[in-house]
Amino acid sequence: MNTRITFVAALLLLPLGIAAQEPDSETGTANRVIVVSGTGEVNGVPDVAAINVGVVVESESAKAALAANNEQMERLLEKLKQLGIAEKDIQTSSFNVSPRYQRMRNPGGEPPKIDGYQVSNQVHIRVRKIESLGGVLDQVVTAGANQINGISFSIAESETLMDEARNKAIRDAKRKAGLMAKEAGVTLGRLVAIRDHSGGGQPAPMRFMAMAEARSSVPVQTGEQTLSAQVQLTFKFE
Known part of the structure; x- marks a missing residue:
């Protein structure tokens, strides 16, 4: 099955910018974090x-x-x-x-x-x-x-494509986090949280009425379907 990969990236920042105060659940002290989102898309041919x-x-x-x-x-x-x-x-x-x-x-x-x-x-x-x-x-x-x-x-093996889309979404979010940290003059720290907002892996089905041609098989066009994954990463920074 031939697939064509496309990517769409989205960056989600906290309202006060990349630097935010978030309480540490263990120590009660404030942590400075960067929260970013990434999106990856994979196009697959239905089978x-x-x-x-x-x-x-x-x-x-x-x-x-x-x-x-x-x-x-x-x-x-x-x-x-x-x-x-x-x-x-x-x-x-x-x-x-x-x-x-x-x-x-x-x-x-x-x-x-x-x-x-x-x-x-x-x-x-x-x-x-x-x-x-x-x-x-x-x-x-x-x-x-x-x-x-x-x-x-x-798509029968839609989860395989969804895993590929998730990998792309994570890389996209990490790249954005590094870019923001560099431009803000801070050092990107360790990853402290990952959230998957992808939802279901199978795209909504396409529907149409079948039209027959005399003395021949029915012409059918399957087209492509897009599977999309969204993740949110939270990094500490110094």
């Missing part, structure tokens, strides 16, 4: 796709609609297995049976009557071979899927 696919069938009776839906879903699930989608990556996400009402208003103000039923069944699948995603989308439609809600992308 896992999550898709919601399903089958919607309408018929005059609920029983007939259910039977037809079950038949199409069985073909769809069999196709997913043939495509190499593991059972652990296939999960039912929704199932609904609902009445279908007459569209025309009945004379005398009577409520609309039921003239059929709709059955929908949807599964959430993960495609771990991202290069096969276009073909998977094409094949599930061919197998009977007539409902695709969207696609979300993620």
Whole structure:
């Protein structure tokens, strides 16, 4: 997986400048400290796709609609297995049976009557071979899927990239602390505190509707996702 690394640095200083009085919890005396923040960003190419696919069938009776839906879903699930989608990556996400009402208003103000039923069944699948995603989308439609809600992308080894981003953020903060100490004419002392403000490692998924082209695999662009880490370092100075 090719990654492109970019960095964004931010410096957070105490309100009174780099020199501040902070009480020592052990001795009760005041310590002079520099507090700095650093941010590191890593761009990664998504390698896992999550898709919601399903089958919607309408018929005059609920029983007939259910039977037809079950038949199409069985073909769809069999196709997913043939495509190499593991059972652990296939999960039912929704199932609904609902009445279908007459569209025309009945004379005398009577409520609309039921003239059929709709059955929908949807599964959430993960495609771990991202290069096969276009073909998977094409094949599930061919197998009977007539409902695709969207696609979300993620990075399987996101924590590895987050560790890289944290390392960059720490180096960024240390560089800033050294620069501030030098310009202020003080000597940078030992590091006394580190705080990680990165939060979750996985970026928010991107979503779009899948568009199929006749007689070809669905064209899909995964793009890139940015993972960002923020740290805060506290140094003593003399």
